[in-house]
Amino acid sequence: MEPINILIIDDERVICNGCSLALSDESHLVDIRMTGRAGLDAILKGQYDVVLLDLKLPDLGGMEILSAIRKEKPEVYIIVMTGYSSVQNAVEAMKLGAFDYLAKPFSDDELAIAVEKAVENKRLKEENLSLRQQLSDQFGFSNIIGESPGILKIFEQIQKVAPTDSTVLLCGETGTGKELFARAIHAHSKRAARQFVAVDCSTFSSSLLESELFGHIKGAFTGAVKDKAGIFEIANQGSLFLDEVANLDMGTQAKLLRAMETQEFKPVGGSLLKKSDVRIIAATNRDLKTMVDDGNFREDFFYRLNVFPVFIPPLRERKDDIPRLLYHFLKMYCRQIEKRVDGFSDDALEMLINNDWPGNVRQLKNVVERLVIMADDQILDYRDLTDHWDADRNQNRGSIPETLDELKSVKRHLLENQFGQIERAFLQKALSAAQGNVTQAAKRVGMQRSNFSALMKKHRLSANCTEMTSKCADSMK
Ligand SMILES: Nc1ncnc2c1ncn2[C@@H]1O[C@H](COP(=O)(O)OP(=O)(O)OP(=O)(O)O)[C@@H](O)[C@H]1O
Ligand SMILES: [Mg+2]
The missing domain is CATH 1.10.8.60 (Helicase, Ruva Protein; domain 3)
Incomplete structure (x- = not known):
């Protein structure tokens, strides 16, 4: 592997030497410059991956150097260091494109972590770039926006798993892009030319879902006036996207498990087995493992789905x-x-x-x-x-949703509102039981003080349970 080239720009020799000592090894090459001009000159002429930049230098302003690097060498990762650690400086520097921020004094570990984060991000970005290049030649990944490490990691995982026939379980909150990624997996698989069929397991009753999945034969139930092919048959050689898989009842889970294991299934009311070669991509916004522990999801089916889990982080x-x-x-x-x-x-x-x-x-x-x-x-x-x-x-007061998306949004709003009220009452009760002492209140309910006061801030509550002024809220930051 190529060594990482690091440049330290600081007018204090002890900082330069300290950082250099902490970072130098066979995989990191460290250079030092002690003035802004010399530093900028070195960056423009050299090939640095990461620059540690002091914001206060005798000749050039740190922010000036930062802007110049962003303009001339946008690929360089800049970590700013300042003794004048104010949030304002950090915000300014980040706005100008710094990758990270170290407030002096910092430990060797903090320094190493910041540099590693930059290197990891750079590596993922480069890998993603070449991956995107490869894939966009075929199908294009360009409709999925994201360059955060979390998303880059998913691109990497998808690239690896897509060409296989392995089951993928996409986990993430509502709206994080599970379906988008499911389609990307299909598009980058050898099944791409075949069907991608999506089934929302929460919208069908269990008997209807079984007939949707496996089809039925004429006369199987009232209204089954002719044979109907199921999704397993339609998606043969393609991909089947089982959305909201947590909503499947135990019986359907057992039947799906069997179909996945044997690649065979029986239509509802039929006795003959049919064959189908389907790749399953499942999605859930619930924690299936907890559901298994609580007895609400089959353990065997969970393990069958959880072959290659991909977690999509919330926004x-x-x-x-x-x-x-x-x-x-x-x-x-x-x-x-x-x-x-x-x-x-x-x-x-x-x-x-x-x-x-x-x-x-x-x-x-x-x-x-x-x-x-x-x-x-x-x-x-x-x-x-x-x-x-x-x-x-x-919105949503009294209006009836017209699409599934709207329905989900109403559900979310209602839950949020109701839960919000309960959360607020919970804080008030804890605070009044502790006579307004936040530390005591947090302790009583088994929370860390910092989390408890963050919740108070969210609800704009002060210790005596009255509405917080913005000044008061700021002082809790
Ligand atoms: N990274 C992204 N880039 C571009 N568009 C995105 C991205 N993530 C999600 N979207 C868009 O956001 C919307 C929701 O995404 P999607 O339907 O895939 O979410 P989901 O996780 O399946 O949600 P749910 O659990 O509610 O079904 C879609 O219109 C999708 O195109
Ligand atoms: Mg979805």
């Missing part, structure tokens, strides 16, 4: 993908709606990045669609968003 855990997704959907809807909107103001972007996105990418996509429809200006700002959140909150 709030890969926030660096949010701007890319926002601009992707913005372009898409501008094209569709034939409207010109150029982008988002800084405060709008910040608000969107900081949002929790319980409905993940689907919710983000819907928000952008609505914003584009409503936009009066070419830049979407904070006010457009506040209007949107208000409308979103009032």
Whole structure:
């Protein structure tokens, strides 16, 4: 493997020597420059992978160097270091494209972890680039947006598993892209030219689902006026996407398990076995292992599905993908709606990045669609968003959903609202039992203080259970 080239730019010799000592080994080559100009010069002429950059240098400003590197050598990973550790500096540096931030003094371990993270990210990005290149020649992965390490890892996993016939289990919250990835797996498999059939296991009763999956013969039940082929037969040599697999009842699980093991099945009401060669891709937003432990899911079927699990992280855990997704959907809807909107103001972007996105990418996509429809200006700002959140909150009161997506969104809203109220009451009860002492209240309910106060902040509650002012909320950060 090629060694990693690291450059340290700092005017303090002890920092340079300390970092160099901590990082140098056979796989890391470390250079030092002690002024901004010399550092910038070295970067422009050299081939560095990672730069550790002090923000306060005697000649050139750290931010100036940062901007210059981003412009001239965007592939270099920059980790900024500063003794003036303020959140503001970190935010500024990250905005200008720094990869990470180390506040002095930092330990050797913190330094090594930051550098390793950068190297891992770079490696994944490069691998993904060549992978994308290879795949886009055939089918294109370009409709899946994401370059966060979590998503890059999934691309890597999918590339490996797609060409095999192994069962894949996609796990992730609603709207994270399970179906999108399932289609990508099919598209990159040797079955790509055959059918991809998706079955939502939550929308059928068990008897109807069995007849959908395995087909039925004439007279099998009232209304079965002729033989009907099932999905297993239709998807022969293709892929079958079992969506929301947690909703299958035990009986159907047993029948599916048998069909998967033997590649044979019997249509409902029939006695003859039929053969089918189907690759199963399953998806769930529930924790199947816990369901097995609770006796609500067959253990044997779980292990049959869990051959190659792929976990898709929720959007709030890969926030660096949010701007890319926002601009992707913005372009898409501008094209569709034939409207010109150029982008988002800084405060709008910040608000969107900081949002929790319980409905993940689907919710983000819907928000952008609505914003584009409503936009009066070419830049979407904070006010457009506040209007949107208000409308979103009032939505679904009394209106009957018309599509499955809308139904899911209503369900999510109702659960969130109801759960939110319970969560708030829970905090209030704990606080009042502890006479407003947050540490005591957290202890009583078995939570860490930091998590408890984060929840208080979410509900804008102060220790005496009254509505928190924003100043008070800030002081809890
Ligand atoms: N990384 C992504 N890039 C682009 N579009 C995405 C991405 N992830 C999800 N989407 C889009 O978001 C929407 C929801 O994705 P998808 O239906 O695959 O989610 P899901 O995990 O199957 O959700 P559910 O559990 O609710 O069925 C789709 O319109 C999909 O195209
Ligand atoms: Mg889905």
